[in-house]
Amino acid sequence: xxxxxxxxxxxxxxxxxxxxxxxxxxxxxxxxxxxxxxxxxxxxxxxxxxxxxxxxxxxxxxxxxxxxxxxxxxxxxxxxxxxxxxxxxxxxxxxxxxxxxxxxxxxxxxxxxxxxxxxxxxxxxxxxxxxxxxxxxxxxxxxxxxxxxxxxxxxxxxxxxxxxxxxxxxxxxxxxxxxxxxxxxxxxxxxxxxxxxxxxxxxxxxxxxxxxxxxxxxxxxxxxxxxxxxxxxxxxxxxxxxxxxxxxxxxxxxxxxxxxxxxxxxxxxxxxxxxxxxxxxxxxxxxxxxxxxxxxxxxxxxxxxxxxxxxxxxxxxxxxxxxxxxxxxxxxxxxxxxxxxxxxxxxxxxxxxxxxxxxxxxxxxxxxxxxxxxxxxxxxxxxxxxxxxxxxxxxxxxxxxxxxxxxxxxxxxxxxxxxxxxxxxxxxxxxxxxxxxxxxxxxxxxxxxxxxxxxxxxxxxxxxxxxxxxxxxxxxxxxxxxxxxxxxxxxxxxxxxxxxxxxxxxxxxxxxxxxxxxxxxxxxxxxxxxxxxxxxxxxxxxxxxxxxxxxxxxxxxxxxxxxxxxxxxxxxxxxxxxxxxxxxxxxxxxxxxxxxxxxxxxxxxxxxxxxxxxxxxxxxxxxxxxxxxxxxxxxxxxxxxxxxxxxxxxxxxxxxxxxxxxxxxxxxxxxxxxxxxxxxxxxxxxxxxxxxxxxxxxxxxxxxxxxxxxxxxxxxxxxxxxxxxxxxxxxxxxxxxxxxxxxxxxxxxxxxxxxxxxxxxxxxxxxxxxxxxxxxxxxxxxxxxxxxxxxxxxxxxxxxxxxxxxxxxxxxxxxxxxxxxxxxxxxxxxxxxxxxxxxxxxxxxxxxxxxxxxxxxxx
RNA sequence: GGCCCCUUGGCGGAACUGGUAGACGCAACGGACUUAAAAUCCGUCGUUCGCAAGGACGUGCCGGUUCGAGUCCGGCAGGGGCCACCA
Numbered sequence: 001x002x003x004x005x006x007x008x009x010x011x012x013x014x015x016x017x018x019x020x021x022x023x024x025x026x027x028x029x030x031x032x033x034x035x036x037x038x039x040x041x042x043x044x045x046x047x048x049x050x051x052x053x054x055x056x057x058x059x060x061x062x063x064x065x066x067x068x069x070x071x072x073x074x075x076x077x078x079x080x081x082x083x084x085x086x087x088x089x090x091x092x093x094x095x096x097x098x099x100x101x102x103x104x105x106x107x108x109x110x111x112x113x114x115x116x117x118x119x120x121x122x123x124x125x126x127x128x129x130x131x132x133x134x135x136x137x138x139x140x141x142x143x144x145x146x147x148x149x150x151x152x153x154x155x156x157x158x159x160x161x162x163x164x165x166x167x168x169x170x171x172x173x174x175x176x177x178x179x180x181x182x183x184x185x186x187x188x189x190x191x192x193x194x195x196x197x198x199x200x201x202x203x204x205x206x207x208x209x210x211x212x213x214x215x216x217x218x219x220x221x222x223x224x225x226x227x228x229x230x231x232x233x234x235x236x237x238x239x240x241x242x243x244x245x246x247x248x249x250x251x252x253x254x255x256x257x258x259x260x261x262x263x264x265x266x267x268x269x270x271x272x273x274x275x276x277x278x279x280x281x282x283x284x285x286x287x288x289x290x291x292x293x294x295x296x297x298x299x300x301x302x303x304x305x306x307x308x309x310x311x312x313x314x315x316x317x318x319x320x321x322x323x324x325x326x327x328x329x330x331x332x333x334x335x336x337x338x339x340x341x342x343x344x345x346x347x348x349x350x351x352x353x354x355x356x357x358x359x360x361x362x363x364x365x366x367x368x369x370x371x372x373x374x375x376x377x378x379x380x381x382x383x384x385x386x387x388x389x390x391x392x393x394x395x396x397x398x399x400x401x402x403x404x405x406x407x408x409x410x411x412x413x414x415x416x417x418x419x420x421x422x423x424x425x426x427x428x429x430x431x432x433x434x435x436x437x438x439x440x441x442x443x444x445x446x447x448x449x450x451x452x453x454x455x456x457x458x459x460x461x462x463x464x465x466x467x468x469x470x471x472x473x474x475x476x477x478x479x480x481x482x483x484x485x486x487x488x489x490x491x492x493x494x495x496x497x498x499x500x501x502x503x504x505x506x507x508x509x510x511x512x513x514x515x516x517x518x519x520x521x522x523x524x525x526x527x528x529x530x531x532x533x534x535x536x537x538x539x540x541x542x543x544x545x546x547x548x549x550x551x552x553x554x555x556x557x558x559x560x561x562x563x564x565x566x567x568x569x570x571x572x573x574x575x576x577x578x579x580x581x582x583x584x585x586x587x588x589x590x591x592x593x594x595x596x597x598x599x600x601x602x603x604x605x606x607x608x609x610x611x612x613x614x615x616x617x618x619x620x621x622x623x624x625x626x627x628x629x630x631x632x633x634x635x636x637x638x639x640x641x642x643x644x645x646x647x648x649x650x651x652x653x654x655x656x657x658x659x660x661x662x663x664x665x666x667x668x669x670x671x672x673x674x675x676x677x678x679x680x681x682x683x684x685x686x687x688x689x690x691x692x693x694x695x696x697x698x699x700x701x702x703x704x705x706x707x708x709x710x711x712x713x714x715x716x717x718x719x720x721x722x723x724x725x726x727x728x729x730x731x732x733x734x735x736x737x738x739x740x741x742x743x744x745x746x747x748x749x750x751x752x753x754x755x756x757x758x759x760x761x762x763x764x765x766x767x768x769x770x771x772x773x774x775x776x777x778x779x780x781x782x783x784x785x786x787x788x789x790x791x792x793x794x795x796x797x798x799x800x801x802x803x804x805x806x807x808x809x810x811x812x813x814x815x816x817x818x819x820x821x822x823x824x825x826x827x828x829x830x831x832x833x834x835x836x837x838x839x840x841x842x843x844x845x846x847x848x849x850x851x852x853x854x855x856x857x858x859x
Numbered sequence: 860g861g862c863c864c865c866u867u868g869g870c871g872g873a874a875c876u877g878g879u880a881g882a883c884g885c886a887a888c889g890g891a892c893u894u895a896a897a898a899u900c901c902g903u904c905g906u907u908c909g910c911a912a913g914g915a916c917g918u919g920c921c922g923g924u925u926c927g928a929g930u931c932c933g934g935c936a937g938g939g940g941c942c943a944c945c946a
Contacts, residue, residue: 722883798879
């Protein structure tokens with residue numbers, strides 16, 4: 001008996017696949033296409049097994065679809081621009097390119113170890129000018145189409161990374177990479193006009209049926225559509241004639257007791273010029289952060305501007321206009337009217353400053369004369385009161401009525417506001433795609449002519465100090481104006497790296513295309529049929545890509561709007577964490593487990609076993625793929641990753657788990673190896689008839705085909721694995737006798753081999769070859785379940801009496817209700833359970849259950 | 860604060876659209892083989908009562924709908940996610 005040696009067998013098959021170039025994808029219109037893509041990696045150093053799950057999952061899909069007859073595209077590349085490279089360059093006194101390409105080399109070798117069915121001929125790195133020159137071209141095209149804007153705006157400034165961040169990259173008031181508290185700065189920046197597409201990006205979410213609801217909901221919330229009205233308040237002041245506010249509750253206009261504007265609202269800024277008190281107040285507002293805790297505890301603060309706003313409907317009534325710390329310039333119009341009775345913040349504010357709290361929406365069952373609000377605002381539904389022409393209306397009717405009236409008076413109109421901001425893409429960093437623009441003293445902003453592309457990064461930049469290396473480079477930014485020929489300055493900002501990843505999937509369709517995309521290839525391969533990645537990109541990358549694809553369509557580079565037809569967000573791999581007595585983290589290989597305790601390897605020092613957490617370098621709870629491949633083989637790792645948890649959930653990596661997977665690999669090989677001498681030849685004709693035992697095995701075989709196919713189709717890898725375990729268990733119990741039995745055994749083993757191939761491709765190749773196939777398993781078609789063998793002739797029907805299971809009975813499938821009822825009532829066990837009570841009725845669910853309902857004794 | 864999701868044995872998890880809860884794996888335990896160990900094979904494995912046959916209880920908690928609820932509805936608790944002074 002030969003033992004399965006993964007360390008020799010796995011590299012052998014990887015080489016065979018590579019030599020035969022089996023994963024090379026080509027346009028082939030005789031087959032349906034299938035584009036599988038995992039979110040491409042950032043080359044940060046080394047991968048650990050936690051990264052692997054994502055790629056293995058994609059690989060299982062790719063290999064499965066391939067066997068199902070699809071023309072599969074499964075590419076890989078590198079999201080290679082970004083801050084870590086620059087930080088590493090600063091620390092190691094090296095160059096970001098050197099660091100990045102070294103990491104790519106390491107990680108590529110590690111990925112190859114996993115035996116992925118990737119078409120490596122399409123590989124590229126986004127930091128290659130051959131890639132980013134196309135990005136610059138598209139930037140210029142988008143600029144021409146009005147999709148790019150340069151504007152002054154309040155931006156998020158990361159004081160540690162010395163760069164601007166997009167809203168999506170600020171988490172809890174801190175930079176998503178540096179963790180530094182973000183400051184607000186007013187800067188002139190480049191923006192993609194994503195907010196113009198807010199409505200389209202929102203409604204198109206409904207069409208993304210193969211996306212998780214969770215992700216669609218997150219995008220919906222992020223886009224944040226609010227329907228309401230803008231209302232113009234006339235001001236009593238001669239200098240400032242009117243104030244425009246946005247509200248989603250115009251129905252509560254009669255409950256208004258003040259107006260409030262943001263500290264950076266133009267009117268506030270104007271008054272602050274001559275009012276030192278307000279100026280100080282505005283400075284005070286800016287000092288407060290925006291972290292969750294600070295918002296929770298922040299007190300409402302206001303400064304009375306002295307301005308008074310006239311109520312649009314109540315002659316003679318005026319409202320004080322405050323500058324308030326809780327009003328945001330970025331949302332709506334930066335101005336509100338305060339209705340304390342029906343908004344908690346307005347109520348807190350009104351109580352603090354002693355403003356009136358008139359209630360205008362009264363909950364059902366409350367008396368409008370006596371209903372009042374204490375410390376809790378009422379924002380539920382109800383009936384309008386104290387509101388003149390709206391009295392007695394529902395909230396919805398009142399909204400319509402008041403908007404109509406305001407529109408009639410020219411004092412307001414129905415408006416839709418979105419939370420989504422334009423995407424600021426300027427970054428004051430070196431390691432990114434240069435923005436191809438020129439600043440000329442006489443011509444203003446001038447695009448770099450297409451013929452001068454790419455604008456490449458200078459290699460001799462310095463990284464020994466913070467700030468933008470491009471800006472301080474002695475010569476790089478000197479350029480002649482493309483319009484007037486005078487000396488001008490190059491744009492020294494680079495693009496947000498999320499731009500790089502917003503179109504790479506289109507580039508993969510033809511990575512050698514002379515333009516940004518090859519239209520024929522893009523039309524053939526896109527959309528991505530199955531995209532796989534972490535849910536952490538639910539908003540950032542996935543929203544940007546949806547925008548970018550639309551922009552590419554407008555510019556003629558793509559023929560569709562939605563790049564990803566199917567999305568799957570996979571869970572993380574977690575692992576226990578270990579700490580030595582000093583509180584320092586230890587790698588799993590540094591510890592040794594003895595019974596329930598852990599000690600430092602080779603010592604008696606007790607190690608604390610900490611929480612199970614997402615694998616990360618900082619917690620040291622990582623497992624290198626090389627070590628796993630060496631001891632257990634890659635197939636065992638792949639099998640374990642697919643078996644342990646449902647793919648969307650987190651999965652814990654454990655030594656026991658990988659050992660279990662390794663046992664499976666050995667067991668399958670042993671089973672094939674032991675069967676070989678007894679089996680008929682590969683492709684031998686089926687015998688004339690099958691005995692009972694052989695038929696039973698064939699039934700298991702074909703039912704397994706049906707089940708595993710369905711499970712893989714639906715991304716239920718853990719169930720597919722469980723089915724295959726059951727199959728192997730059944731085969732182990734099978735003791736074939738006669739030619740028919742041996743033929744059925746061969747059929748079963750061949751089937752098993754191909755069914756498990758997507759998960760354990762090296763083992764499958766080895767088995768396939770041993771079974772005598774002349775072709776590779778990777779090219780073998782997926783087996784088909786024969787209906788005659790999957791059909792169930794008898795079914796087990798559970799019998800309940802008053803809903804409690806009392807017995808079961810085997811019946812011919814699809815027996816009619818009368819037959820089942822008669823058979824059930826004839827059973828001794830049933831009679832015993834009925835115990836002489838009167839049978840009220842018998843409920844029969846075909847092929848499943850019979851419930852005998854009897855009178856309750858004594859009731 | 861708003862919105863959303865989750866909660867099933869010692870553990871990971873099965874259970875299609877309301878129809879036999881606990882598939883499959885891991886761990887554990889008992890046994891066989893072995894000088895011994897590993898590997899392998901056979902068996903047990905939700906709790907509980909019982910010699911057994913069999914019974915009772917059981918899917919976070921309380922209640923409801925139903926012949927029947929892990930699954931549907933209402934409430935509560937715990938855990939997680941996203942957004943967040945968003946008007």
